[in-house]
Amino acid sequence: MRVLLTGGAGYIGSHTALVLLDQGHDVVILDDFSNSNPEAVRRVEKLSGRSVALIEVDLADRERAAEALKDVEFDAVIHLAGLKSVGESVAMPTKYYRVNIDSTLALLDIMRDRGVTKLVFSSSATVYGDPEYVPQDELHRVGVGLTNPYGWSKFMNEQIIRDTQLAWPELEAVLLRYFNPVGAHPSGRIGEDPSGIPNNLMPFIAQVAVGKRKELSVFGDTYPTPDGTGVRDYIHVMDLAEGHVAALNNSAVGVASYNLGSGTGSSVLEVVRAFEQASGQPIPYAVVDARPGDVAEVVANPEKANRELNWRTSRSLAEACRDSWAWQSSNPGGYTA
Amino acid sequence: MRVLLTGGAGYIGSHTALVLLDQGHDVVILDDFSNSNPEAVRRVEKLSGRSVALIEVDLADRERAAEALKDVEFDAVIHLAGLKSVGESVAMPTKYYRVNIDSTLALLDIMRDRGVTKLVFSSSATVYGDPEYVPQDELHRVGVGLTNPYGWSKFMNEQIIRDTQLAWPELEAVLLRYFNPVGAHPSGRIGEDPSGIPNNLMPFIAQVAVGKRKELSVFGDTYPTPDGTGVRDYIHVMDLAEGHVAALNNSAVGVASYNLGSGTGSSVLEVVRAFEQASGQPIPYAVVDARPGDVAEVVANPEKANRELNWRTSRSLAEACRDSWAWQSSNPGGYTA
Numbered sequence: 133m134r135v136l137l138t139g140g141a142g143y144i145g146s147h148t149a150l151v152l153l154d155q156g157h158d159v160v161i162l163d164d165f166s167n168s169n170p171e172a173v174r175r176v177e178k179l180s181g182r183s184v185a186l187i188e189v190d191l192a193d194r195e196r197a198a199e200a201l202k203d204v205e206f207d208a209v210i211h212l213a214g215l216k217s218v219g220e221s222v223a224m225p226t227k228y229y230r231v232n233i234d235s236t237l238a239l240l241d242i243m244r245d246r247g248v249t250k251l252v253f254s255s256s257a258t259v260y261g262d263p264e265y266v267p268q269d270e271l272h273r274v275g276v277g278l279t280n281p282y283g284w285s286k287f288m289n290e291q292i293i294r295d296t297q298l299a300w301p302e303l304e305a306v307l308l309r310y311f312n313p314v315g316a317h318p319s320g321r322i323g324e325d326p327s328g329i330p331n332n333l334m335p336f337i338a339q340v341a342v343g344k345r346k347e348l349s350v351f352g353d354t355y356p357t358p359d360g361t362g363v364r365d366y367i368h369v370m371d372l373a374e375g376h377v378a379a380l381n382n383s384a385v386g387v388a389s390y391n392l393g394s395g396t397g398s399s400v401l402e403v404v405r406a407f408e409q410a411s412g413q414p415i416p417y418a419v420v421d422a423r424p425g426d427v428a429e430v431v432a433n434p435e436k437a438n439r440e441l442n443w444r445t446s447r448s449l450a451e452a453c454r455d456s457w458a459w460q461s462s463n464p465g466g467y468t469a
Numbered sequence: 470m471r472v473l474l475t476g477g478a479g480y481i482g483s484h485t486a487l488v489l490l491d492q493g494h495d496v497v498i499l500d501d502f503s504n505s506n507p508e509a510v511r512r513v514e515k516l517s518g519r520s521v522a523l524i525e526v527d528l529a530d531r532e533r534a535a536e537a538l539k540d541v542e543f544d545a546v547i548h549l550a551g552l553k554s555v556g557e558s559v560a561m562p563t564k565y566y567r568v569n570i571d572s573t574l575a576l577l578d579i580m581r582d583r584g585v586t587k588l589v590f591s592s593s594a595t596v597y598g599d600p601e602y603v604p605q606d607e608l609h610r611v612g613v614g615l616t617n618p619y620g621w622s623k624f625m626n627e628q629i630i631r632d633t634q635l636a637w638p639e640l641e642a643v644l645l646r647y648f649n650p651v652g653a654h655p656s657g658r659i660g661e662d663p664s665g666i667p668n669n670l671m672p673f674i675a676q677v678a679v680g681k682r683k684e685l686s687v688f689g690d691t692y693p694t695p696d697g698t699g700v701r702d703y704i705h706v707m708d709l710a711e712g713h714v715a716a717l718n719n720s721a722v723g724v725a726s727y728n729l730g731s732g733t734g735s736s737v738l739e740v741v742r743a744f745e746q747a748s749g750q751p752i753p754y755a756v757v758d759a760r761p762g763d764v765a766e767v768v769a770n771p772e773k774a775n776r777e778l779n780w781r782t783s784r785s786l787a788e789a790c791r792d793s794w795a796w797q798s799s800n801p802g803g804y805t806a
Contacts, residue, residue, distance in 0.1 A: 222632075222635065222636065223636055224636065225629065225632035225633050225635070225636050226574045226577050226578050226629070226633055229570065229574055229629050229632075230571070230574045233566065233570055234567070234571065237563045237566055237567045240563050241563050273613075275612055275613075276612075276613070280632075281629075281632045284625075284628055284632070288621075288625050291621055292562065292563070292566050292618075295559075295562035295566075295617075295618045295621070296562050296563055298559065298562070299559065299560055299561065299562050
């Protein structure tokens with residue numbers, strides 16, 4: 133298969149590209165490099181020993197995107213393009229809604245024009261909002277009590293894809309609800325390269341370990357969890373990447389949603405200790421106020437994906453810390469350094 | 470006040486413009502005439518004896534819209550621009566999402582750039598979905614079980630406005646949730662001019678009364694209502710228009726939502742009989758299957774608007790039928806004939 137990967141130069145995109153290439157698929161990456169680096173694509177090519185077609189365009193700019201894709205053949209799309217910082221989305225809501233929704237709308241119209249019917253969409257466990265129960269399965273209510281435009285844009289894109297499928301029954305779409313992707317390719321050659329202060333826990337810890345930041349801020353330690361810090365379901369990015377390819381290989385009918393998570397929760401302090409062990413570095417931290425909108429515990433029930441996609445996670449939190457450390461310690465400045 | 474009316478040439482826009490002008494406000498109408506007619510604006514000018522500034526641009530085309538508004542002063546915005554056919558939204562979801570969401574995002578960015586902080590937004594009782602209770606107040610849950618992209622786009626725009634206000638606290642926004650607007654200005658000079666087959670009950674009845682259509686289709690007569698046909702809250706468009714001006718005059722803080730409805734439900738057959746009386750014409754009808762997604766009863770609890778906006782409906786269903794008939798009988802082909 134020849135797969136169009138929107139946002140393919142990013143953290144999840146670059147790892148997904150590698151898995152696709154290793155399984156013999158051809159890859160076309162579309163990216164505007166607004167929050168990623170062409171170096172990631174070069175490293176993917178090196179690691180795989182194969183070349184990748186690269187299209188630099190903003191997908192939300194529908195006319196330019198359609199023009200850029202005019203002569204490009206592809207059989208399926210994995211749609212990862214979008215803005216992803218929760219905090220930034222609160223500060224710049226109209227930008228987040230515009231980029232994330234317009235890019236999906238443009239893509240759906242391009243796919244329909246071109247007769248490409250297979251779509252895998254990068255959604256998020258954020259669509260579940262404040263959990264009614266844990267672990268959450270795909271029947272958990274969605275779109276209630278979401279706390280930021282990033283999460284709402286994921287929910288809205290899911291709804292837009294569902295409505296598009298009702299009007300265009302040939303569309304086969306898979307909505308992948310990510311829990312917390314961490315880690316890196318075990319080579320340490322590609323990984324998460326956040327701009328500015330990392331929003332996510334593990335890249336922040338990694339930057340503390342490598343000496344780039346002084347200490348970790350732990351947001352709250354009075355949650356009703358074993359050690360009081362928030363519990364999340366961390367999934368190795370290589371497991372996540374394999375989940376995308378499993379979704380692509382599955383012959384879905386209509387729109388199906390799947391949790392991509394490990395099914396196991398880890399607290400902030402457990403991640404800190406695991407990273408200290410993997411890296412041999414101390415991770416000083418300070419407990420600060422909990423963030424509004426944060427919840428105590430988010431853990432996936434991944435049984436539907438296990439069963440229907442014949443996919444499950446196989447990598448541990450310790451491996452994720454080891455691989456994240458390999459990436460961070462050999463690329464302390466990310467791709468640009 | 471100088472008020473920018475987006476979609477101001479449409480059914481609700483033209484009546485709102487008239488009320489604004491009659492109350493001494495200045496009006497700037499922005500419309501792309503994709504589903505309206507400049508003749509409506511000319512008639513508003515004639516009826517009011519005042520002139521209206523007219524800007525012809527697609528608001529969803531953010532750069533052109535910003536350019537067109539560059540030298541135009543305005544103190545407040547009533548945002549009515551958008552696509553509104555439920556059935557068409559099911560058939561063309563990406564178009565509906567794009568037009569309705571992009572126009573709101575463009576408007577919010579333009580307002581912020583220009584320092585205009587007062588917004589009244591045209592929402593819909595559709596955001597309540599399948600009613601949990603009737604009559605519905607503003608505390609009724611929203612965004613659950615909506616059945617079409619038109620309704621979802623209203624819900625999404627409400628959320629976008631709320632998130633924008635959190636990032637931009639000076640914004641004062643009022644979300645008006647319309648129930649079923651009907652009727653026309655009592656002069657019969659302006660009114661609802663749907664293109665193609667009318668989606669809404671009263672214009673359909675009016676076209677049957679005037680001989681343009683053979684009979685009315687009544688969608689279902691086995692609902693749990695007194696006569697088995699669906700019950701809705703019909704609100705005279707002049708009452709609705711006055712609600713917009715009341716919202717504009719109110720000094721809201723943050724984002725407030727209000728139902729604009731009469732608080733009284735009428736069944737399809739009651740509307741048919743009222744129209745027969747008002748017009749003196751027989752309205753033949755045939756009962757056909759209920760439409761998927763339709764619900765038995767939707768009626769507003771308008772007490773919050775009564776109390777906080779000092780607004781209430783004052784016109785009856787009989788008056789709405791009389792005014793609708795005055796419009797339809799003197800303009801059998803709408804504005805274009």
